[in-house]
Amino acid sequence: MKFTFTSNKLTQIKTDAIVIPIFSKGTLSANAQTLDTASGKVITQLIKQGDFHGTAGESLLLPTIAGLRTSRVLLVGCGDIAEFNNQCLEKFCTAAVNTLKNTCKTVCLAIDDFHIKPHTADWILEQSLLHCNRVSYEFTAYKSKKTPLKTVLSEISFYTDAKHAQQTIKTMSITIDAINFTKDVANQPCNIGTPDYLVQIAKELAKKHSDLAVTDMDVKHLKRLKMGGILGVGQGSSNPPHLIELRYRGGKANQAPIVLVGKGVTFDTGGISIKPSSSMEDMKFDMCGAASVLGAVKAAVELKLPINLIGLIPTVENMPDGNSYRPGDILTSYSGQTIEITNTDAEGRVILCDALSYAKKFKPNVIIDMATLTGACVVALGTINSGLFTRHDHLAHDLLSAAAQSDDKAWRMPLEDAYYPDLDSDIADMKNSGSRWGGAITAACFLDRFVDKTQAWAHLDIAGPAYTAGKGAGATGRPVALLVQYLRNQSAKK
Numbered sequence: 440m441k442f443t444f445t446s447n448k449l450t451q452i453k454t455d456a457i458v459i460p461i462f463s464k465g466t467l468s469a470n471a472q473t474l475d476t477a478s479g480k481v482i483t484q485l486i487k488q489g490d491f492h493g494t495a496g497e498s499l500l501l502p503t504i505a506g507l508r509t510s511r512v513l514l515v516g517c518g519d520i521a522e523f524n525n526q527c528l529e530k531f532c533t534a535a536v537n538t539l540k541n542t543c544k545t546v547c548l549a550i551d552d553f554h555i556k557p558h559t560a561d562w563i564l565e566q567s568l569l570h571c572n573r574v575s576y577e578f579t580a581y582k583s584k585k586t587p588l589k590t591v592l593s594e595i596s597f598y599t600d601a602k603h604a605q606q607t608i609k610t611m612s613i614t615i616d617a618i619n620f621t622k623d624v625a626n627q628p629c630n631i632g633t634p635d636y637l638v639q640i641a642k643e644l645a646k647k648h649s650d651l652a653v654t655d656m657d658v659k660h661l662k663r664l665k666m667g668g669i670l671g672v673g674q675g676s677s678n679p680p681h682l683i684e685l686r687y688r689g690g691k692a693n694q695a696p697i698v699l700v701g702k703g704v705t706f707d708t709g710g711i712s713i714k715p716s717s718s719m720e721d722m723k724f725d726m727c728g729a730a731s732v733l734g735a736v737k738a739a740v741e742l743k744l745p746i747n748l749i750g751l752i753p754t755v756e757n758m759p760d761g762n763s764y765r766p767g768d769i770l771t772s773y774s775g776q777t778i779e780i781t782n783t784d785a786e787g788r789v790i791l792c793d794a795l796s797y798a799k800k801f802k803p804n805v806i807i808d809m810a811t812l813t814g815a816c817v818v819a820l821g822t823i824n825s826g827l828f829t830r831h832d833h834l835a836h837d838l839l840s841a842a843a844q845s846d847d848k849a850w851r852m853p854l855e856d857a858y859y860p861d862l863d864s865d866i867a868d869m870k871n872s873g874s875r876w877g878g879a880i881t882a883a884c885f886l887d888r889f890v891d892k893t894q895a896w897a898h899l900d901i902a903g904p905a906y907t908a909g910k911g912a913g914a915t916g917r918p919v920a921l922l923v924q925y926l927r928n929q930s931a932k933k
Contacts, residue, residue, distance in 0.1 A: 440571070440572065440575055440592070440593065440594070440595060441593060441594040441595070442568055442571075442594075442595055442596075442597070442608050442611070442612055442615075443594065443595075443596045443597070443608065444564070444596060444597045444598075444599050444601070444604040444605070444608060445547065445596050445597070445598055446598070446599070446600070446604075449470055449473050449474065449549065449598060450473065450474075450477055450506055450507055450508070451508060452508060452509065452547050452596075452598065453508040453509070454508075454509050454543075454545045454546060454547045454596060455509065455510060455511060455539075455542075455543035455544055455545050455546060456509060456510070456511035456512070456513055456539050456543045456545075456546045456547070457474075457507070457509045457511070457512050457513070457546070457547050457549065457598075458512075458513045458515055458531075458535040458539075458546060458547065458548045458549060459471050459474055459512060459513070459514055459515070459549050460515055460516075460517045460531060460549065460550075460552055460553070461482070461486075461491060461493040461514050461515065461516055461517065462493050462516075462517050462518065462519065462520040462523070463492065463493040463494060463495075463516065463517075463518050463519050463520075464493065464519075465483075465486045465487075465493065466493065466520050467482065467483075468549075468552035469551075469552055470549040470551070470552055470598070471514075471552075474504065474507070474512060477504060477505070477506040477507060478504040478505065478506070478507075478512075479505075481501065481504065482514065485499070485514075491514055491516070492516065493516040493517065493518070494516045494518065495516055495517055495518035495527050495530050495531075496515075496516060496530040496531075496533070496534050497515070497516030497534075498513060498514065498515045498516070498534045498535075498538050499513070499514045500512075500513050500514075500538060501513070501514065509547075511539075511543065513534075513535060513538055513539060513546075515530075515531050515534045515535060516534075517530075517531055517553075523553060523554070523555065524555055525555060525566055525846055528550075528553060528555070528563065528566055528567060528570060529566075529570045529573075531548075531550075531570075532548065532567055532570035532571045532574065533570065533573075533574045535548055535571075536571055536574045536575050536592065536595075537574060539592060540575060540590045540591070540592040541589065541590060541591060541592075542591065543591065543592055544591055544592065544593050544594065545592075545593070545594045545595075545596065546592065546594075546595055546596070547595075547596040547597070547598055548567065548571075548595065548596070548597050548598065549598040550563055550564065550567050550597055550598065550599050551598055551599050551600045559601070559602075560599060560600050560601040560602065561601040561602060561603050561604070561607045562844075563599075563601070564597055564599050564601045564604060564607050564608070564611075565607055565611050565845075566846060567597060568597075568607075568608065568611045568612075568615060569611070569615065569618075569846075569920065571595050572615045572618070572619070573915075575590070575592065575595075576619055576622060577590065578622065578623065578626045578913060580623075581628065610742065610927075613738055613741045613742055614738055614919070614920060614923045616737075616738075616741075617734040617735065617737045617738035617741075617919055617923065618734060618916035618919045618920065619916065620733070620734050620737055621727075621730045621731055621733065621734030621914065621916045621919050622730075622913065622914045622915070622916045624637075624640055624726075624729075624730040624733060624734075624914075625723075625724055625726065625727045625730040625905075625906065625914035625916075626913055626914050627723070628723060629705060629706040629722075629723040629756075632705050632723060632726065633678040633705050633756065634673070634678055634679065634680055634681045634703065634705055634754040634755060634756060635678060635679075635681070636705070637681070637683060637703055637705070637726070637729055637733075637752060637754050638655045638681050638683055638754075640733060641653045641655075641683050641685060641733065641752070642655070644685075644733065644736070644737060645685070648740045648741075650687060650688060650689065650740060651685060651686070651687050651736070651740050652685070652686045653683065653684065653685050653686075654683075654684040654686075655681055655683055655684075656681060656682040656683070656684065657679065657681055658670070658679045658680065660682075661680065661681075661682060664773060664797075665771065665773060666682065666772075666773045666793040666797075667770045667771040667772055667773070667793070668753075668770055668772045668773065668778070668789040668790050668791075668792050668793040669682060669753050669755060669789075669790045669793050669794075671764045671768070671770040671780075671789065672704075672710075672755045672757055672764060672783075672786045672789050672790050673755035673756065673757075673790075674762050674763065674764060675710060675757070675758045675759060675760035675762050675763025675764065676755065676756035676757070676758040676760065677758075678705070678756045680753070680754060680755040680756075680790075681752075681753075681754050682751065682752070682753050682754075682793070682794060682797070683703075683729075683750075683751070683752040683754065684749070684750070684751055685732075685733075685736050685748075685749065685750035685751075685752075686748075686749055686750075687736060687739055687740050687746075687747065687748040687749075687750075688747050689739070689740075689743060689744050689745050689746050689747065689748070690745050690746045690747040691747075694746070694747050694804075695747070695801075695802055695803055695804035696746070696747035696748055696749045696801050696803050696804065697746060697747070697748050697749070697803065697804055697805045697806075697807070697926065697929065698748075698749040698750075698751060698798045698801055698803040698805070698806045698807070699732045699735055699736070699748070699749070699750050699751070699807055699808075699809070699922065700728075700732070700750075700751045700752075700753075700791060700794045700795060700798060700806065700807070700808035700809070701726075701728035701729040701730070701731055701732035701733075701750070701751070701752050701808070701809055701810070702725070702726065702727075702728035702729060702753070702787045702790065702791055702808070702809070702810030702811065702812065703726045703728065703729030703752045703753060703754030703755070703790075704722075704725040704726055704754070704755055704756070704757055704786060704787055704790070704811075705723070705725070705726045705754060705755070705756050706722055706723055706725065706756050706757070706758070707722040707725040707757045707784070707786065707787075708722065708757055708758055708759055709757065709759075709783065709784035710757045710758065710759055710763050710764065710783030710784060710786060711759050711763055711764075711765050711766060711783045712766060712782045712783040712784040713759055713784075714784060718908060718909065720912075721906070721908045721909075721912055724811060724905060724906040724912075724914060725757075725787070725811050726754065727811050727901060727905035727906055727914055728808070728809040728810040728811060728901060728905070729752040729754055730914065731809050731901070731905075731916075731917070731918060731919050731922065732750045732751070732752055732809070733750070733752070734916065734919040735750070735919055735922040735923055735926065736748060736750045738919070738923045738926075739923070739926050742923075742927070744926055744927065744930040745930050746926060746929060746930050748926070749798070749801050749803065751794045751797065751798060752794075753790040753791060753793060753794040754790075755786070755790055757783070757784075757786045763783070764780060764783060765780065765783065766780055766781055766782060766783060767779075767780065767781075768780045769866065769867050770789065772789075772792050772793055772796065772889070773792075773793040773796045773797060774792070774793075774796040774889055776792075776868045776869065776888065776889070777867040777868045777869075778792075778867055778868065778869055778870070778871050779864040779866055779867035779869070779870045779871070780870075780871050781870045781871060781872045782871065782872040785871045785872040785882070787810050787811070787812050787882075788810075788812065788871060788882050788885045788886055789871055791808055791810060791886055792885070792886060792888075792889040794808075795808060795886060795889045795890055795896075796889050799891070799894075803894070804895065805834060805895045805896070805897075805929075806890065806894060806895070806896040806897075807838070807896070807897050807898075807899065807922070807925075808886065808896075808897075808898050808899065809825075809898075809899040809901050809918060809922075810898070810899070810900065810901065810902075811900075811901055811902040811905050811906075812879070812882050812898075812900045812901075812902055813878050813879040813882050813900055813902055814878070814902060815875075815877070815878030815879040815880075815882075816852075816878075816879035816900040816902050816903060817902050817903040819852070819879055820850055820903055821903055822903040822904055822907070823848055823903070823904065824848045824849055824850040824903070824904065825842075825847075825848070825849040825850070825899045825900060825901045825903070825904055825917070825918050825921070826849070826850060826852045826879055826883075826899070826900035826901075826903075827839065827842075827849045827850060827851045827852060827897060827898075827899055828851075828852050828853075828854045828879075828880070828883035828887075828897065828898040828899075828900070829851075829854065829895075829896060829897035829898065830854055830887070830892070830896075831895045831896070831897070833895070834895045834896075834897050835851050835897070837925060837928065837929070838897055838899075838921070838925060839851065840928070841921050841922075841924040841925035841928055842918075842921050842924075844924050844928075845920040845921050845923075845924040846920075847904075847917055847918050847919075847920040847921035847924070848904070849899065849918070849921065852879065852880060852883070852900075853880055854880065854883050854884065854887060855880075858873075858877060858880050858881050858884045859884055861873030861874055861876075861877070861881045861884075862881055862884060862885055869885065869888060871885065879900050882900070883898050883900070886898055899918060901917060901918055904917045904918070905917055905918075
């Protein structure tokens with residue numbers, strides 16, 4: 440999708456359709472008033488007749504109006520003007536794209552009438568771009584028959600008074616491309632999206648960008664490093680495990696890097712502690728953390744951010760097999776700490792712990808891991824917020840600020856020593872799973888044991904927002920928007 444902006448007079452914009460907001464109680468926006476006047480009060484008459492009410496998400500397509508350079512005008516309801524927020528903006532963009540995508544090549548959305556305190560017009564433009572992309576994204580790579588209604592929409596223009604519209608669109612186009620890249624990777628069927636596939640994608644990314652390097656640590660390399668966590672989880676699959684290392688050097692040689700770590704379980708059966716069969720097909724999304732690291736690194740490279748960035752992706756397939764790791768096994772992690780396996784379905788933390796320990800070699804400024812780690816976090820926060828765990832208040836502040844700026848929501852969760860005893864083991868340094876209570880917290884506590892207390896580290900449990908399940912299942916590309924905003928903010932400090 441191509442995104443542009445315009446500041447021409449509304450009546451002079453040449454496009455297949457103009458989308459105009461109408462607020463409830465017959466409140467016309469300034470743009471609606473302009474078109475109402477040009478049309479001889481057509482919009483006013485429609486409202487008086489009760490044909491349009493301005494309810495959020497409501498839409499009405501009008502035929503050609505004299506005096507305009509467009510063949511269509513789409514009215515979209517936006518609700519009470521005093522209560523207009525980002526959710527209303529999303530409904531506006533969704534109605535526009537869904538109504539026009541099969542009939543119009545180009546459309547123009549009039550968004551300069553929108554005000555969402557305390558945000559600027561540039562922020563509204565950013566969010567409009569994200570919303571339009573979200574509703575226009577399609578993953579049809581494996582459909583042999585195309586749908587009867589073909590999407591023809593190829594360009595969306597925004598009528599906006601944003602002060603930095605050109606730069607905003609440039610930056611957000613790169614971010615959106617990274618989000619769609621993340622979705623494409625995560626949406627792959629599990630017979631395609633294996634650990635080897637993630638290695639291939641990382642190498643292809645490096646080929647396209649000379650300032651990005653990739654190292655693939657295969658089974659032989661993992662054995663030399665004694666990464667018992669990754670090897671243990673992956674030993675039951677015919678698709679071998681890997682640890683992928685991506686290195687982007689955009690900053691000074693002595694600048695401490697930011698390390699992003701992403702869980703890459705390309706399919707999670709639960710192993711010997713096998714999951715129920717219902718909805719197990721959605722477990723191909725258990726590598727959304729890995730896909731998000733790839734997307735965030737891609738965006739950082741293409742934005743040419745002046746930072747040093749490391750991406751680490753431990754990737755395995757968790758399968759039941761005669762060679763699978765079992766409940767009761769003891770694994771020795773890369774750090775040397777031993778882990779009693781009490782649940783083979785608590786595998787994400789077991790591969791992440793090796794990657795977190797490995798991250799120390801880079802002497803990083805910050806480590807951030809992201810993982811579809813626990814169903815408990817979905818119970819706690821639903822699908823709206825990522826769970827944020829960290830002992831470091833400044834890092835929590837920076838990540839929550841980025842979440843608010845990008846509207847890629849996160850909520851800080853407790854990370855306290857009082858939860859540690861739930862992981863105590865009689866025969867090893869720790870168990871990999873505690874009781875059913877506070878499961879997202881004890882999972883974070885497990886990871887915390889593999890990071891130095893003085894090291895700025897945060898864990899994002901993205902089990903809720905990373906994908907939608909069931910009918911219409913698909914990756915959302917979250918939390919790439921949050922990560923890219925965070926990296927941009929850190930770059931601005933350099």
